Amino acid sequence: MRIEKFKMEREGLVEEGEEVTISERRPSSGRYTYLVEPSVAMSGIFRTTERIKARKGIIRKIEHTDRGYYLHVEVEE
Template identity: 50%
Template sequence: MRRMEFKMERQGLIEIGQEVKIREGKLPTLYYYVIEPAVAMSGNFAFGERLKSRTGKIIDIKETEKGFYVEAEFDE
């Protein structure tokens, strides 16, 4: 299992336990991931850290002073 953190700007867009689809985006030398439909975005990852799975499950949502952070788990 692999866990990744995503930044979510608004509360209530997804729920713990929900199955989600992931879209991969590419920068010149890095990759990033978006929970569809554009609910939350990951940080940047190098080529060797790319996510293989395109579906995952939300396991936690935390509220901080900087916004909401979503933790998702993937079968890898």
């Protein structure tokens, strides 16, 4: 299992403990980004060797900072 962070702009879109779907986006540069669907939150950039292979995850924590909201999503790899 691994935990990945996703940035969410508004609160109240999802809750801790909720199962979410993760979709992969690959630009031509070979680096990957991920979305918690339906476009709730977005990941940072991952290299090919760091890709998230799972398409489902569980929200373990929602963190509120001065920069926004961050989802800590646990995925099985």
